[in-house]
Amino acid sequence: MAEDNPQFPTKIKTLSLEILTILYSRDLTHEELVSFRKRLMDIFNEFQKQAFSNYSADHILQLEAKIKQQQQAQYEALEKERSARIAALQEKTCCICGKKSSDWKKGVNPDEYYCTPCSLNFTKKGDENRMVMERPLQ
Structure with missing residues (x-):
């Protein structure tokens, strides 16, 4: 006490x-x-x-600026970590080429995903969120 x-x-x-x-x-x-x-x-x-008594107004302002810089650095680190987690959650494996990509299109089945280059080989049929492979002309 x-x-x-x-x-x-x-x-x-x-x-x-x-x-x-x-x-x-x-x-x-x-x-x-x-x-x-x-x-x-x-x-x-x-x-x-x-x-x-040892603290002048300038010293206090410097301490406040240092605290703000530390808070900004912590915020930026948290934001970077959050962005990385979101990107990892959004990353899917392409069913055709096997590459992981965060820019993907949904396939016919709910667990099918296609990267942008592979999705160019598909055409949309009906539901805009689903893609069906177009058969090559023979």
Whole structure:
């Protein structure tokens, strides 16, 4: 717990005890609440100045830019992985030549797929999603 830490600022310890006292009493006037809020904000601002005195506005902006770059890189990696998974799911093996392709046409049977070059040897008959091999002229 933070109160067990010997480096925890004394004002924060005092403030936490005041908060506990207030929570138990719960009979504050508006002026007491305003005063308490003002003291809380003053102590918080002082603590913030002490804890983050080495950080300039430029340094904070640099940290934010670095975080944004990391998030963008993570997003791009996830998008690349997602695209690869989609391509792998859409890749089918041609029933004629045996090549794997993501650009395919559906055959007569539900498990028949043809790559674009092989599908040029087919003509559409009826249903536009099905293809039937056209017999060569004899």
